[in-house]
Amino acid sequence: MIDHRRPVGPRTLAARAKAAVTQSAMLRAAVSAGEVRRVVCLAPDPHARFAAVELAADFFVDTVLASGYGLCSYVFGWNPARDPINAPAVDQFLGGYGDLVLKPDLATLSPLEPGVWQVVCDVEWPDGRPVAEAPRTALRERLADAEQLGLVPSVGIEHEVTFTRPDGTPLVSQGLDYAVAALAPMRGLLSDVHAAVAALGLGAESARGEVHPGQYEIVLRHRDAVAACDDAMLHQAAVRRAAAEHGVRAGYLAAESSGTGGSCHVHLSLADPEGAALTAGASPGEPSALFGHFLAGVLRAAADLTAVWAPTWNSYVRLRTAPFSPRELRWGCDDRTAAVRLAGSGRSLRLEARFAGADAQPHLVVAALLGAGVAGVRERLPLPQEGRVVGELARTPWEALTLLTESKLARAALGDAVVDHRAAVFGEELAAGLDTVSDWQRTRGDLRG
Incomplete structure (x- = not known):
């Protein structure tokens, strides 16, 4: 029996490595007993999805476990359609289409189906160098x-999903924020979604209807940053599988339509290597001086990192039209209209960074925050005064690209390496959006007739 439960709260990289050794012994025993027949190796790619190899x-x-396994390098040089990207920053991944090496992180083990387990992997070059552009490498670094400063984060990630029919219309036409009866048409689907998430054993904390149709x-419990990001992606994959069995699309667009938003809110607190909280100040809702410095750093760089929070064309529909998407950069205590909200009190005090859309790559989002x-x-x-506006996120993707690169x-x-790679992607x-004729363009053109 493999105990794959993730501990709640902060955990150092060394503690993760120790847990992986324990998991390795349990996996070997389960394989020897015939309880595990296949293992799926997963690598997070630049587009917030997994590349997979089943062994x-x-x-x-x-x-x-000792030697790793090959993964074609173009995984880090492709677009969402899996076509190669033409840019110098990705050339090294496309020359000859050689192999990178998957290195399994057994601290991530989770069950996929009876007899099949999955594990998230780091990625190395054949000579053993980490692939700097890989999202998981960026986060680890x-x-x-x-940790060199004695800071160990604990992270909780909230992803909003929208369930739609194949034609794109939402399963429920009205907003579902904190709804009960209005969720009735989705109950069968949601029951299977919850069962799929529970089977992973990731530790769900809460679930509710959200603002839009x-x-x-579903919110997972807070844990070390690598686990939080890996588990957010495992969670998304499980939700999509469950929805597909109902003939439903589970959408993680930043905006399903104008005026709506799907977010990747990140809750983050800091502890020392022994787990003692470093976030709260003298009064329950006040940040410590150290956490104030951290928050100030996040606000200062947030505009320049817009392309990380908002990595697609669709991202800017959310930032420009969704009522609760952050454009002005300010912080506030328990203020969901602020770009960064301070939530909780005392040991539970944390920041909630509300920049990123549901389409953002979670490892890169958390890496950028850190x-x-x-x-x-x-x-x-x-730390700027509470409520004071210190800037704004980029309003267009071109502005975001310029801010990032410069x-x-x-x-x-x-x-x-990470910035240049993100700029290429x-x-x-x-460029792909500018090369595409959309329904909006056709309608706009017809209106000129």
């Missing part, structure tokens, strides 16, 4: 930077 379990434990939210926040701590950056703050937060997104 025989005995081969996995005998060979792959930012965590290592934070057909929209729902990189920007740690810079604020290092510089002892003063920003010293973004490069300090994420590193040159985002640039392809913009």
